[in-house]
Amino acid sequence: MPSPETLERFIARVEENAHAEAVEEFYAENSSMRENLGEPRVGRALHVANERKVLARARSVQSQCVRPVFVNGDHVVVRWIFRFEWLDGTVTRMEELAWQRWEGERIAEEQFFYDPAQRVPRMP
DSSP states (O other), X not given: OOOHHHHHHHHHHHHTTOHHHHHHHHXXXXXXXXXXXXXXXXXXXXXXXXXXXXHHTEXXXXXXXXEEEEEETTEEEEEEEEEEEETTSOEEEEXXXXXXXXXXXXXXXXXEEOOGGGGSOBOO
């Protein structure tokens, strides 16, 4: 179970848009991550590479945790709103729930739940 301080540090890193760094700092080496019901990606290094790939396509990102954060033992649910401004000038606004299973102070498993229609970039 994450300590309240660890959870707050994790949220702060994401809100600072240090997404890849947050993965390096807070995810277990063999953690799994999946989008909705897609196949899980396994391994922290793969998660970091994926974050960097997405961020390389963005001119800017805004990340906001919508509170409250729900904690029940090793399970945490965070509601996020992200706004991506892409290099081509389009914008994507996504709202999602992230369900996490922590092992101590590290995220071992995470699944994102969101409407895939949000992923379509739009002109501002």
